[in-house]
Each structure stands twice: as C-alpha cells, then as structure tokens.
Amino acid sequence: MGESEGDTGNLTQLEFLALNSEFNIADGHARQSLTPGQSKIIDDLPLLFAEGEKRLVEELEHEAHHAFFSALGQHSYPSAPGRVLSCYSSSVAMEILSRALSETVASVALVHPTFDNIADLLRGNGLELVPLAEGPLHGDDLDAGLLASVGCVFVTTPNNPTGLVVSRERLTRLAAQCAAHGVVLALDTSFRGFDTRAHYDHYEVLNASGARWVVIEDTGKLWPTLDLKVGMLVHSENLGLPVEKIYSDILLGVSPLILAMVRRFSEDAAAGGLEDLHRFIAANRAMVRAELTGLPGVTFPDPDSRASVERIGIEDLTGTQVWAQLRKHNVYALPCRPFHWADPSQGDHTLRLALARSTDPLTQSVRALRHVLSQR
Ligand SMILES: Cc1ncc(COP(=O)(O)O)c(C=O)c1O
Secondary structure (H helix, E strand, C coil), rough: HHHHHHHCCHHHHHHHHCCCCCCCCCCCCCCCCCHHHHHHHHHHHHHHHHHHCCCHHHHHHHHHHHHHHHHCCCCCCCCCCCCCEEEEHHHHHHHHHEEEEEHHEEEEEECCCCCCCHHHHHHHCCCCEEEHHHHHCCCCCHHHHHHHCEEEEEECCCCCCCCCCCCCCHHHHHHHHHHHHHCCCECCCCHHHHCCCHCCCCCHHHHCCCCCCEEEEECCCCCHHHHCCCCEECCCCCCCCCCHHHHHHCCCCHHHHHHHHHHHHHHHHHHHHHHHHHHHHHHHHHHHHHHCCCCCEEEEECCCCCCCEEEEECCCCCCCHHHHHCCCCEEEEECCHHHCCCCHHCCCCCCEEEEECHHHHHHHHHHHHHHHHCCC
16 A cells, blocks of 8 residues: 555545445534434424524524524623624635634644644645644643744644543633733634533633634534534634634625524534434444454544544554445545644554444444454
C-alpha cells in the first residue's frame, strides 16, 4: 500500500462513495430509523409547513434556538439579534468563520486529529495551521509561545473521531488563556448532543471569561432528518470579526420549515428522546465491541467515547487496506488518515465506523469487518 495510502481523497469524498450502499457506515450523519416520537413529527410536516408560511421567521428561529440550546444545557446562549446565525449546515458556518478570521488572523492552532474539512476550510481561506495534539490540549495550560503565535485556537468537543470532551474546568482555563492573549477561542460542538459530559453550560463559562469566542453548533448529527438540519454560528459580542457581514454574503437564512422541525425535534429530545438516543448509540457501540473483541491486534482506542462514531485500531493492517477489503463486501467505513490533517501517517492503523445507523445493517457491516480481519 505504502505510496498509495494517501490517495483515497478527503473524508467527504470517501463518504460520498458510500452514499448508495445499504452498508454505509462511513459518514457521521444520523441514518438510523426514526423513533415513534420523531415519526409523529414527520407526520406533522404539512402542519409545520403551514406554520412556516404563516408565522414570522424571527419567532420560529427564536423558538428553534431556545428549544435546541435548552435541550443540551446551553442556557446562557446569547439571545441578542445576530449573535446566533442559522446556517444550512455547520460547514457553511465554518466557511463563514474561516473567511472572517482570514481578514485579521494569519494562523490558527487546530486540534489534531479532527474532521478534515475544518482544516481544509481554514487552509482554503489562506490560514496557516498549527496542530494541537489532544494530549496537551486536555492536559496542562497551553504553551504561551503557541498562544503568542496564533490568532485563534480551534477545538472540536466532543471531538470527531476520538470522542474526547473538553471539561468545564479545562474550558475555563482555555478561555482564560485565550482572553489573556487576545486569541479567539473557537469550538465545534457538532457532536455535543451525544455526550452529557458536554452539556454543562459552555456559554456561561465563555461569557465569564471575557474571551473573544465563537461556537459552531449543529443539529445535523443527532436526528435522522435526511440532512434537513441547521448549523449555528454563535459568537461573543466582543468577537471583532465580520461574521454577520460574511453571513449576509452567503445566505439570507434557513427555511422556516426546517426551523420549525428543529424546534419539534429538540422538544422531543428534551422529553426523553435524548436519553433514548444515548441508549441506542451505547447499544450499537457495545455490539461493535462484542463482535470484534478477541481478534488479534484489534483495539478500541477510545474506551470512554460516547460520540456516534467508533474508532477501531488494527495493528498489522492499515485502515486504508481494511477499507479497500470492506468495499468488496459493499461495506463502507472510513480509514482515519485524513483526520490526522497534519500527519496522516498517525491515522494509518485506525478505521472509523458510524454508529448512528439501524442496528441490523450495522451488525451485518461489522460482521463483514470481522470476516476481513479474521482473514489476516
Ligand atoms: C466535527 C464536525 N464538524 C462539522 C462537520 C460538517 O458537517 P456538515 O456536513 O453537516 O456541514 C462534521 C461532519 O462530519 C464534523 O464531524
């Protein structure tokens, strides 16, 4: 494999290949069946459409934000106009942030590994990236030299693919350090919904720090809504970046139908749907581990992860080799090299599986993986 290890494309290109397979365990979008409570909301879509036609967008947007943030413990989110910018997806929010940063900032310290389109969008806007390994990020204070050399620290929490969560104590310290150095602190919390350890009120901590901060929130990973979703760019009053102007360069707003749907899914989540989801993902994770445990050289690098993805470590094959073998069975996972955007070789021996899938096709996919790994 050696030379060709890097030739598989970025993660989204790999996810695209998987879209038409019934054994798509590649992307992190939610593709499990609707719960009965969620099906009821989909049955009500004509009513939500009528509501979207009749009511003021401002009201629907306010209600969607309130329901979403409340369901995830984010009570101190800013409610002033323009401080929560609703986008078609979190990647659109990320593009807006990247463009805004590029007007005044030259380099960004970015968590390593993480979803590669974050690095690609920052680089695509001319920003230099400095890798921030998860060990130091979750350990002591950040190096003062690093903070003096960058304009922004960007952290994904819970991280994709590792599931690591920045604790309240760590966020408090990180925000204080960013405030002291005048560095923007940016968080991508797209996987927040899966992990109650990420449900402490981040906005309370950020507001109290005095830091310039941005948070990208996302409804897109949580509910199987056929990619009808909202990404939100939330920012501090003192951010000092032209995010609202750049937002208006790109979009007017998201559909009121989607906002009304997000409100209903959030209410359902708060009324027990989130606990059901956590149980569902935990059961799928337990199934994956049970099927693969005992295979020689196979490890689970993220024992504490609650995110809707699971990494598998494979000692004597590369993730790309296993990915290619799985494709022959019409099963599509993700080799992890691209997550390691600064040094892909660090991801050579890991594969990522999506857990937000109906249990049957997921089980069949994992059995195919077990078969491939047993053939070594
Ligand atoms: C952490 C993280 N942020 C952002 C995105 C982009 O999400 P979307 O494709 O909905 O724009 C992803 C996609 O998987 C992700 O994992």
